[in-house]
Amino acid sequence: MRCPFLREAHVQSCQASPFRKQIVRSGGAAGERCGTAAWRECSVARELTEEHPSAGTCPFHSESLVQYCSTAPVTKFIPWSDQAFSRCGSESHRFCDLYLALARTPAPAAIPGEPAPATADADGIPVPGWLWFASSHTWLDIASDGVCHIGVDAFLARTLGGIDRVQFVTSKGLERPAAVLTVRDVDITVSFPNPVFITAVNGALRADPARLARDPYGLGWLFEGIVRDRTVVGNGTPKIADGLLRGSAATAWMRREGLRLRALAEAASERISGVRLAADGGLPAPGLIRTLPHEEALRLSHLLLSTSTDEERFS
Ligand code: SF4
CATH class of the missing domain: 2.40.50.100 (RNA polymerase II/Efflux pump adaptor protein, barrel-sandwich hybrid domain)
Incomplete structure (x- = not known):
């Protein structure tokens, strides 16, 4: 599924202009002149010559399909074929910063059935x-x-x-x-x-x-x-x-990990006399590793993440 904030548009631009400006096609005045015989009144087009100009459409008028992010603070049009928006066109958009700023959490990944x-x-x-x-x-x-x-x-x-x-x-x-x-x-x-x-x-x-x-x-x-x-x-x-x-x-495993962390924190507090690290009946305070002396922080993080087999760890 593509990002709900990804938009597509037809944009028009003038290849004769020294400044590249893209305008979303809306039937406005600029587009009307370039796409009709009135293009001959354009001073920019008159300065340039084209060997076989079409009577009905300005030869310097170009139109293309682009994509853009409707949540970005500055709209940037990207050619439709460009890979820059590959994330927006896939499920990967669920982890985009701009998407998360509005959606707050990644949408749950669907589980078939x-x-x-x-x-x-x-x-x-x-x-x-x-x-x-x-x-x-x-x-x-x-x-x-x-x-x-x-x-x-x-x-x-x-x-x-x-x-x-x-x-x-x-x-x-x-x-x-x-x-x-x-x-x-x-x-x-x-x-x-x-x-x-x-x-x-x-x-x-x-x-x-x-x-x-x-x-x-x-x-x-x-x-x-x-x-x-x-x-x-x-x-x-x-x-x-x-x-x-x-x-x-x-x-259930996460709850067991909470008990294990509490036991590890209490063991650490016994080694550090006078410092109580674990609150009764709950998880230790957030940022436990940051509050421990270097050796204890290393020991606790190692024990918490030690790599015994999954069967042993999850039991
Ligand atoms: S940049 Fe982010 S929010 Fe914008 S269309 Fe792409 S994925 Fe969506």
């Missing part, structure tokens, strides 16, 4: 029902046209708090997507467990890394890719999502 999925709440952590979750606290969104996006989940984003720098370890081709997130003086490597054909990374995170924690399921996406292997491995799970969880199973 199921009603529109909702977002569950795992003790304060949102778990969108259409996303696949990996034990490495990364998520996967697969659109109907095979475009996929990967990011870190709201649980990890909350635990890290503000992120100071994002570096992409992988950026193109068939890879297991990985990135290094820097929080204060701690580097944390997050990786998606399955190979993905990466087509783009979210370069906006380099200039504004905080958007990752601010909007982990939208503006904070990390990788864009394409699902080339549509093989299904069991229960209708696409191969790219093998070993990942979705829906109620993902929500």
